[in-house]
Amino acid sequence: MAPSFLDGNSLFNFVVRDGNGVKGMVDFGLSEVPEQYVQPPEERIDKLNASTHDNPPIDLSKLDGPQHDQIVEEIARAAETLGFFQVMNHGVAVELLESLKDAANNFFGQPPEKKAVYRKGVSPSPSVKYGTSFVPDKEKALEWKDYISMTYTTDAEALEYWPQECKDVALEYLRTSIKMVRKVVEILIGKLGVTLDDSRIDGLIGSKLVNMNFYPTCPNPELTVGVGRHSDMGMLTVLLQDDIGGLYVKMEEEMDGKRQGDWVEIPAVPGALVINVGDTLQILSNGRYKSAEHRVRTTSTKSRVSIPIFAIPKPTERIGPLPQLVERDGVARYREFIFEEYMNNFFSNAHDGKKSLDFANNI
């Protein structure tokens, strides 16, 4: 049972408002999850009935050699089907990946008061936010996750305000992975038979967020989720996960002996990064690339960290299906909007699968 002071509103205040997070609650000692974290049966993750997506990581160094076209095909095929793939030789040093996981564990291992200074409303900068779950005020069941989110504006701002424990490694991760993101975006746009100038690509991946997620050990993993079903809002997400596993993706179509609607686990591969397509790229491509629905399970034995970078459009960017594709397809599958509107809608609703895309529906 949860300690009695963690009942009802006081639990919400302790975890969410006061910034103790799930970690603070777990450190207090729990033998079972409080009811606020118990997911309805249809949202729980059946670990035993899920299979693994065992495609090997795509070797990006081969883009510079004779296998260039084959690698381009593999990237496009993955973006058109699952919307998720892993990459190796991605230009982000493997030692940096280890330092990032250490930094995340160090940050979340601190006493709650050290993290709580970055809560929304009290954080020294609007670009840094520490929190728990996704939109706790709107969720029927809370997610078993604490996070720190760092939005990039300038190096100087990051060095001044991002937490000491993570700023250097997070900046280096951002610097090195964004080059790879740009390359992958150029490949995917190129495969659509469309050319976009540099300034348009700058606009489409012009805002960047680095998050560090911490999933504490959970006494009842079968009842909870680390992150509920959702798709990401931007162009591409790069994700570093540790060796615990637990990231699941929903199959958009039947493939490799798996049925549409099945959940497959993206296995932890040392040195690899996970890439996934976001809603913006699905919309721009008029539905050809798939923004994949994904979610995260919790574990009872060890805490987990993951570190995504979200490459999203600048707030003022106009988003809609690329005109050349609308002409070719004979239909615009989504409407046009300003990205800031999409983002505001995304952050004002609890996770609910691919519902975020409804905002762009052409009705």
Ligand SMILES: O=C(O)CCC(=O)C(=O)O
């Ligand atoms: O932790 C993970 O593996 C995925 C995290 C995620 O989906 C998110 O932060 O939006």
